[in-house]
Amino acid sequence: xxxxxxxxxxxxxxxxxxxxxxxxxxxxxxxxxxxxxxxxxxxxxxxxxxxxxxxxxxxxxxxxxxxxxxxxxxxxxxxxxxxx
Numbered sequence: 001x002x003x004x005x006x007x008x009x010x011x012x013x014x015x016x017x018x019x020x021x022x023x024x025x026x027x028x029x030x031x032x033x034x035x036x037x038x039x040x041x042x043x044x045x046x047x048x049x050x051x052x053x054x055x056x057x058x059x060x061x062x063x064x065x066x067x068x069x070x071x072x073x074x075x076x077x078x079x080x081x082x083x084x
Contacts (some may be wrong), residue, residue, distance in 0.1 A: 009033040011042060013052035015062045 008026035012018070013031050027033040034044055039055035043063060051062050 011044070011050055013042075013054075015059050016052065016054065018052045018054070023071050030037040 008028065009030050009032070010026060027036060037050070038044060041065070043049075043051040043053075045066050049062075049066060051059055051066075
């Protein structure tokens, strides 16, 4: 049996460093790793930021940072509040 090097992809949380080796099997392609991680509840943002499904203050803050800012709400006919 020959010994040959293999490359596998493993998802690692940017917040806590947890990797998915214990939860998700090693994957041969990046796309397979991303798909499996998302199915397991991991968040992988467009900028490749990765957050595992742990629910603590640190992870909630990381998810909040990924969210876009809330849009300003203005009802038709309402004057803007920042009149100067």
